[in-house]
Amino acid sequence: MANKPGKPKSKRTPVRLRHKIEKASAAKQRKQRKLAKNNPEWRSRLKKDPGIPNLFPYKDRILHEIEEKKRLREEDFQRKREEARLTKAAASADRNVPIAEEEKEGEDALSDLPDDEDMNEDTPNSSANPMSALLASARARAAEYENEPEEDDDEMEDDDERQCGTDLAAVSSLPTSGPQTLESSRRAFDKVFKSVLSISDILLYVLDARDPNGTRSREIEREITAADAGSKRLILILNKIDLVPPPVLKAWLLYLRRYFPTLPLRANTSAPNARTFDHKALTVKGTSETLLRALKSYASSRQLKRSTTVGIVGYPNVGKSSVINALTSRLSRSSSTACPVGAEAGVTTALRQVKLDNKLKLLDSPGIVFPSSSSQGANGETHPHLSSKQINQANLTLLSALPPSAITDPISAITLLLHRLSRSEATMQPLLDQYSLPPSTLVSTGANGDVTTDFLTQVARKRGRLGKGGVPNLQSAAMGVLMDWRDGRIRGWVEAPEEIEAREGGAGSKEIVKEWAKEFKLEGLWGDDEAAVAENEAMQE
Ligand SMILES: Nc1nc2c(ncn2[C@@H]2O[C@H](COP(=O)(O)OP(=O)(O)OP(=O)(O)O)[C@@H](O)[C@H]2O)c(=O)[nH]1
Numbered sequence: 001m002a003n004k005p006g007k008p009k010s011k012r013t014p015v016r017l018r019h020k021i022e023k024a025s026a027a028k029q030r031k032q033r034k035l036a037k038n039n040p041e042w043r044s045r046l047k048k049d050p051g052i053p054n055l056f057p058y059k060d061r062i063l064h065e066i067e068e069k070k071r072l073r074e075e076d077f078q079r080k081r082e083e084a085r086l087t088k089a090a091a092s093a094d095r096n097v098p099i100a101e102e103e104k105e106g107e108d109a110l111s112d113l114p115d116d117e118d119m120n121e122d123t124p125n126s127s128a129n130p131m132s133a134l135l136a137s138a139r140a141r142a143a144e145y146e147n148e149p150e151e152d153d154d155e156m157e158d159d160d161e162r163q164c165g166t167d168l169a170a171v172s173s174l175p176t177s178g179p180q181t182l183e184s185s186r187r188a189f190d191k192v193f194k195s196v197l198s199i200s201d202i203l204l205y206v207l208d209a210r211d212p213n214g215t216r217s218r219e220i221e222r223e224i225t226a227a228d229a230g231s232k233r234l235i236l237i238l239n240k241i242d243l244v245p246p247p248v249l250k251a252w253l254l255y256l257r258r259y260f261p262t263l264p265l266r267a268n269t270s271a272p273n274a275r276t277f278d279h280k281a282l283t284v285k286g287t288s289e290t291l292l293r294a295l296k297s298y299a300s301s302r303q304l305k306r307s308t309t310v311g312i313v314g315y316p317n318v319g320k321s322s323v324i325n326a327l328t329s330r331l332s333r334s335s336s337t338a339c340p341v342g343a344e345a346g347v348t349t350a351l352r353q354v355k356l357d358n359k360l361k362l363l364d365s366p367g368i369v370f371p372s373s374s375s376q377g378a379n380g381e382t383h384p385h386l387s388s389k390q391i392n393q394a395n396l397t398l399l400s401a402l403p404p405s406a407i408t409d410p411i412s413a414i415t416l417l418l419h420r421l422s423r424s425e426a427t428m429q430p431l432l433d434q435y436s437l438p439p440s441t442l443v444s445t446g447a448n449g450d451v452t453t454d455f456l457t458q459v460a461r462k463r464g465r466l467g468k469g470g471v472p473n474l475q476s477a478a479m480g481v482l483m484d485w486r487d488g489r490i491r492g493w494v495e496a497p498e499e500i501e502a503r504e505g506g507a508g509s510k511e512i513v514k515e516w517a518k519e520f521k522l523e524g525l526w527g528d529d530e531a532a533v534a535e536n537e538a539m540q541e
Pocket residue numbers: 170239240241242243265266267268269270271274314315316317318319320321322323340341342343344345346347348349365366367368488
């Protein structure tokens with residue numbers, strides 16, 4: 001209908017146009033807000049929490065209380081989660097529903113349960129245990145491997161470097177899990193170790209020079225010497241010697257050579273800024289060449305039709321892959337490495353075979369935490385503020401046998417580390433220097449003697465590991481210190497025992513050392529015991 005003349009036009013805007021205007025206006029405001037944020041003078045309207053003033057006399061105590069509350073909240077949360085998980089597991093067991101099927105539907109999967117048989121076991125903390133998942137996959141693949149038909153030896157020799165078809169994933173035991181879990185994990189460790197033992201003629205047992213007995217299991221040594229009517233040979237490799245001073249190294253060599261032939265090695269270069277020691281004669285070249293020569297002598301003396309296999313075993317992160325790389329680079333003079341190496345534990349996840357020459361094959365294996373040794377406790381060590389369970393876990397953490405994601409209690413590990421390092425001036429001072437801290441830091445002042453909190457608070461401040469409101473993040477500081485420890489930026493070692501243990505059932509002896517040293521043409525590399533003792537005494541004077 002035509003507008004009547006004289007009647008004013010409607011000012012009503014159509015809905016479409018109105019929306020368009022609203023949208024354009026919102027976009028403009030958004031843009032302005034964004035631009036304003038880029039302006040360095042922009043300040044949030046929310047008032048910033050100024051934190052606790054530095055001069056406030058009870059600041060440390062308040063910070064400690066805050067941390068403690070946070071920790072309790074976290075523990076409470078974990079406990080509730082665990083209870084819910086166990087209730088769910090019990091309910092599914094009642095209904096006779098296989099948990100493995102059910103868990104796929106739920107959010108918090110139970111795939112980390114260690115074994116089918118262990119489904120109904122009490123497995124505290126296993127949901128927080130990433131190693132259990134690795135374990136499950138390791139078991140599955142190990143079973144696959146065991147069912148595989150044996151390959152023709154010649155065919156294997158054709159491959160320069162190949163995986164054995166197994167993925168015996170890096171397995172580890174967290175001592176926080178219950179005894180039954182430990183027992184079931186043990187079976188998996190046995191499987192990995194037994195595969196390596198059955199394939200190998202010689203075993204190189206790699207130990208960390210900073211704590212050789214901590215990374216050593218007498219049970220494993222007994223199994224090796226007893227296997228195949230005593231036909232297997234064992235050489236202990238004391239690796240990472242650059243991280244211990246010469247007298248400590250000598251004392252350990254002297255001690256270990258009472259059990260088995262032992263060679264010192266620096267299989268890899270140290271991490272940046274590591275505090276290393278010079279061993280002059282014992283360079284990468286010196287010792288890896290000696291080892292290679294010894295292995296070759298043994299292989300050629302055996303006159304076997306097949307090649308000799310050398311299995312490399314040891315804790316995670318002791319440098320097993322680095323030992324292989326040191327040996328292969330000696331041979332091929334190539335810069336490319338045969339086995340991947342990493343600062344974190346659990347880099348090697350499969351048995352990996354590397355051919356050295358027609359007579360020698362090397363077998364790299366995933367790191368194995370031998371449960372017997374971890375359940376023994378850290379050499380019977382005690383601490384006034386740590387339970388034996390915490391000491392076990394802390395010990396494993398300090399052996400760098402756990403990947404960072406599996407470290408659940410870094411603060412207890414630092415407590416144990418400080419306890420160990422503060423025993424000697426030779427290790428305490430470098431620690432203080434590392435973080436530019438005053439000597440009073442490691443002296444207990446509070447009623448509860450909480451040296452760890454004081455130390456970590458200062459490290460957090462120095463390293464800028466602060467949370468909201470400038471509160472020092474002790475967990476983060478502790479993880480930082482643990483990484484420094486792992487990479488050798490903090491000096492520390494365990495002294496060799498003066499007496500050797502009472503010998504049990506043929507697990508290494510003076511005779512074995514002499515006989516095997518002859519087979520490997522290692523005799524003369526170190527004197528007989530009396531000479532070595534005399535040398536040790538002279539050195540200590
Ligand atoms: N300072 C020093 N570091 C070393 C030495 N040998 C190895 N490393 C370091 O130790 C770390 C672990 O080395 P790897 O060879 O991956 O150890 P692995 O035993 O094969 O470890 P997994 O695969 O976890 O079982 C790496 O960061 C290496 O650089 C050594 O002689 N001295």
